[in-house]
Amino acid sequence: MRKLLPALLFSGLLLAAPTAQAQTALKPGTPSILFWSAEQQEAWYPAIEKVYKVSTVRRGGPVRPLPKADREIDPTFSYAGKTYSVSEYMRDYRVAGLLVLKDGKIVLERYGLGRRPRDRWTSFSVAKSVTSTLVGAAIQDGYIKSLEDPVTDYIPELRGSGYDGVNVRQLLMMSSGVKWNEDYTDPNSDVAQAGAAILEPGVNPIVSYMRKLPRANPPGTRFTYNTGETDLVGVLVSKATGKSLARYASEKLWKPLGMERDAIWMLDLAGHERGGCCMSITLRDYGRIGQFMLEGGVGRGGKRILPEWWTAQATSPQIKEDAPPPGYGYFWWMLPDGYAARGIFGQSIVTIPEEKLVIVVNSAWPQATGRELSAAQAAMVAAVRQAAKDL
Incomplete structure (x- = not known):
């Protein structure tokens, strides 16, 4: 993995790709999600359930309001010798949704590529951060006793493998020590x-597969992206709770957070939700995830969903060796002054605690990742941050 970092990193953030063959397409001959055309992206990213087998994360109860702020922002910024408005950036970089929350209020909300506010959009690896959050919920509920518990206590099939002696915390840090090849260009890679x-x-x-490594x-x-x-x-999480990821996410996130629409979660070949990939979520519900973390893991009515210590620990550097600076948390990427959930093709939830700011971007980039694409998004995020400060 180390030799791939220069091509996949920008500003210390790795844009992570999912395994392309680990889910079941509904129609034979469906091209890999990694290689969809622009037309396929626009048609299928909002409707992944028409392409792959999925489960549903049910919402319930009152929707948490995200009121509009008294003033909205409309920043412009310069990048690569050109000045962009928000609309121009969204057009040129194929952005389907941009949401900015300041103090829990909407200061910017835009849609593109024909997307509407109720349309979902696939998350790619942003789902990893949701899975991490469900670990925190399972600890709060007593299903997982400690992050120091051996992984084999919960997945006994891993006993006698390279995962002997690996604990839950080390999995969340991507530091199990098990050999892994994340080369997306190699058809024989792990x-x-x-x-x-x-x-x-x-x-x-x-x-x-993993128990043979x-x-x-x-x-x-050492950090090894895996x-x-x-x-x-x-x-x-499913083995610990005795529930599917979709059901547990419904109970611990979608219902108590007041999500506005059911989410969709892609299934693997065995019919289990993919912990590392591919939820489909509305733009505002992505924002509610960021706001939930910003508020310390407390849901509707002040009910604690995550342990009091969880969000601070999960979103601070837990490992630095071989990780992009300033380090890596529990399936969250670290920023110098915040943290982010990231997915390929331009998906992100950026959270800046001191500024009480959540920035959500959903995109359909022409390629999974790239320095120029990432640099342009970073310039846009910086302009949004400055505009929000100036309110």
């Missing part, structure tokens, strides 16, 4: 093969 076939009847395919480093010593382990954490 990321290309993990979960792509049922290897053992009755055993989740990602578990079957050797140990490369001592647990907890999409397979985020799917593995999803399996762990």
Whole structure:
């Protein structure tokens, strides 16, 4: 993975890709989600349930209002010798949704690519941060006793593998020490093969694949980006709670956070939600996720969903060795003054606690990632931050 970092990093943020073969298309011959045309992106990103097998994360109860602020922002910014308005940036960089919350109020909300406010949009690896949050909920509920618990306590099929001696916290830090190849250009890499076939009847395919991998480093010593382990954490949450990820996310997030629409979660070949990828969520509900973390993991009516210590710990650097500076949290990317959930093709939830700011971007970039695409988005985010400060 280390040799790939220069191509995939910008401003210390890795834009993570999912395994392309680990889900079931509804129609034979459906092209990989990594290689959809612009027309397919616009048609299918808002309607992933028409392409792949999915489960539903049910909402319920009153919708949490996101009122409009008294004043809205409409920043302009310069990038690569050109001045952009928000509308021009969205047009040129294929942005389907841009939402900015300041103090829990909407200061900017725009849609593009034919998307409407009630339309969902696929998350790619932003789902990893949701899965991490469900670990926190499972600790609060007593399903997971401690982050120091061995992973094998919850996924006994991993006993006798490279995961012996690895704890839950080390999985969340992507530092299990198990050897892994996340080269998206190599069809023989782990990321290309993990979960792509049922290897053992009755055993989740990602578990079957991961338990055959050797140990490369001592647990907890080095960061190695590993999409397979985020799917593995999803399996762990389901085994610990005795519930599907969709059901548990409904109980702990979608209902108590007052989400406005059901979410969709892509399934793996065994019919289990992918812990590392591919939820479909409305723009405002992405914003509610960011606001929930900003507010310390408290839901409707002040009910605590996450342990009091969880959000501060999950969104601060937990490992630095081989991680993009300033480090990596629990499936959250660190910023110098905040944190972010990130997904390929331009998906992000950026949260700046001191500014009480949440910035959500949904896009359909022409390629999964790239320095220029990331740099342009960073310039836009910086302009939004400044405009929000000036309100």
